Amino acid sequence: MAMNKCKQGSNTTPRPRVPVSPRLPPSEIWELRLYVAGQTTRAVTAFANLKRICEEHLKGKYRIEVIDLLKNPQLAKGDQILAVPTLVRSLPSPVRKIIGDLSNTERVLVGLDLRPRC
Amino acid sequence: MIKKRGVRKITMLDKCRTGISGLDDITEGGLPKGRPTLICGGAGSGKTLLAMEFIVRGATEFNEPGVFMAFEEMAEELAQNVASLGFDVEGLIRQKKMAIDYVHLERSEIEETGEYDLEGLFVRLNAMIQQVGAKRVVLDSVEALFAGLPNEAILRAELRRLFRWLKQKGVTVIITGEQGDKALTRYGIEEYVSDCVIFLDHRVHNQISTRRLRIVKYRGSKHGTNEYPTLIDENGLSVLPISSLGLNYTVTTERVSTGVPRLDAMLGGPSTGSGLRAESRGKGYYRGSSILLSGTAGSGKTSLAASFVDSLCRKGKKCMYFSFEESPDQLMRNMRSIGIDLGRWARKGLLAFISLRPQLYGLEMHLATMHKLIRDFKPEGVVIDPVTNLTSVGDADEIKAMLVRVIDFMKSEGITSVYTSLTAGGSAYEQSEVGISSLMDTWLLIRMVESSNERNRLLYVLKSRGMAHSNQMREIQLTADGIKLLDVYIGPGQVLTGSARFVQEAKDEAQSVIDQQTCERKQRELEHEQANLRAQAEGIAKRLASLKAEIQIVRKSETERRVVTAKERQDLAQARKAD
Secondary structure, rough: OOOOOOOOOOOOOOOOOOOOOOOOOOOEEOOOOEOOOOOOOOHHHHHHHHHHHHHHHOOOOEEEEEOOOOOOOOOHHHHHOOOOEEEEEEOOOEEEEOOOOOOOHHHHHHHHOOOOOO | OEEOOOOEEEEEOOOOOOOOEOOOHHHHOEEOOOOOEEEOOOOOOOHHHHHHHHHHHHHHOOOOOOOEEOOOOHHHHHHHHHHHOOOOHHHHHHOOOEEEEEOOHHHHHEEEEEOOOHHHHHHHHHHHHHHHOEEEEEEEEHHHHHHHOHHHHHHHHHHHHHHHHHHHOEEEEEEEOOOOOOOOOOOOOOHOOOOOEEEEEEEEEOEEEEEEEEEEEEOOOOOOOEEEEEEEEEEEEEEEEOOOOOOOOOOOOOOEEOOOOOOOOOOEOOOOOOOOOOHOOOOOOEOEEEEEEEEEEOOOOHHHHHHHHHHHHHHOOOOOEOOOOOOOHHHHHHHHOOOOHHHHHHHHHHEEEEEOOHHHHHHHEEEEEEHHHHHHHHOOOOEEEHHHHHOOOOOOOHHHHHHHHHHHHHHHHHEEEEEEEEEOOOOOOOOOOOEEEEEEEOOEEEEEEEEEEEEEEEEEEEEOOOOOOOOOOOEEEEEEEEEEOOOOOOOOOOOOOHHHHHHHHHHHHHHHHHHHHHHHHHHHHHHHHHHHHHHHHHHHHHHHHHHHHHHHHHHHHHHHHHHHHHHHHHHHHHOOOOO
């Protein structure tokens, strides 16, 4: 596997991370929730990206649920959703949140703990 | 609404009342309606409290439901924190008059993977606003988002969008922000919220902490621009503006007794007597005026103040005594020794004692406490004893400013207020330590005078506005039967006091006795002489009379002699046969 290029964004503060092994037991099903606000281009892009990544890395082990906050605004409270689109990985724990349209695949993988952090 | 001479009517900015005591006064109506207001200040300055009070009072007093979006505290913690102020947040939430949401961003949980916006925030806020029909919104504090979200550019763009969106919704918003180093807020959100900015200050000065509030800007409206002291007590936040910005309180010509009848007489009637009714020609202090009792230590100021209180309470009127030096028990005991029983009025509820050390609070807190207590108790007379103790909490200017407010407040309520002031021994008697004599309507000065190895007290009225007062120095005595003013010394020369007076009085009396005796003696002597002369005159008159009688007798005898002689001759002639 190629080394991940850690693109530092505008944040430079180091964040504490809960250590999780990158390889998970194959029987576990990943629960992924994608929060969007209406059918915007970003939402569509995000969904497409997500599907692609999941097919590539988690074939057969994932379940995607798309939640439209415009239809169900009260669901934003539970997962503390502010940014949109947000992808929430509820299983396996711990919960991970990934914001953005998921175009940066490397970061998505790091965020989902499918790749080790650099 | 201002009507211009043309056709259009120009509407003034609508204001949203906060219900926070004092704030509505200095903003002349409240916060700008439908626009965002920024509350900034340091840590612990009361921003969250102000915001919460805004929402709660809006829901309970003005029937405007509100939404509180908290970014720093959880909803339960918030509810607990304000429960001590009597705000039943949970009840309001149940009644759908208020909604609280806690928004939290854990930086470690977030990975940024592309473009995004903060529509989620909008959605949540919108849902809450719809849920209760909110007219008021608080965001406390959006700056927490800066710590949570990695991309500041997106965040700022979204904040700008948020405030535009809120303005469109027509809700009145309060944003709180923590004070930055050189800017008003740490992340510079004042550039988005520039309709109204209020700054809360919390500083410690001479070990005393004071809170102040200042309206930095308020677009579209007149507002008070000074720093106003604020207070956080069990009812929430209160701002203390100067109570009467204009000197336009009504006055009366009624009088209240000083408690010492002869002192009442010294404060005589008004100088022009024409056309005044009998009642207003009474004597004593004017009701609603401010009275200063000054003197050195031990001169009897507290005693005079206490006799004033006693006389008011006797008439069934309520009094409040603020003591910065003595405890109530000590005061009552001390006053009993001069025959004034304050305990019975305290028991009847006519007299309230408030004793505290001045160092306990800052001046603003003292002022606020006085305001509150006087408003609740509604006394007709107030004593502040002594006023000069407050120098330990503030300097002369601050004390004077505070006293201006106190006196204004009392006068607008028509309360007669008495202030005692300690003149430091050795300084000029007529120099009042905090320069407050010009605020006072009546100034009584008690001077200790030393003569023939003893000290006596002299009282005189230095000034009393609006009435003809005595200019005599009277000796004042604190006896077991109360305060007595001795007679004005009506004698030649100067007034003497104490034992010297006795000596002089005795001398005077002796002198008068002597004078009287001398007079009597002289009188007796003259009478004597008069009697003498009278006797002499009588004697002479008698002599005159006897002489007269003698003359008569002599004449008569002469006549008789002639007759007898003639007869004898005739007889002789006859005998001698004269032919």
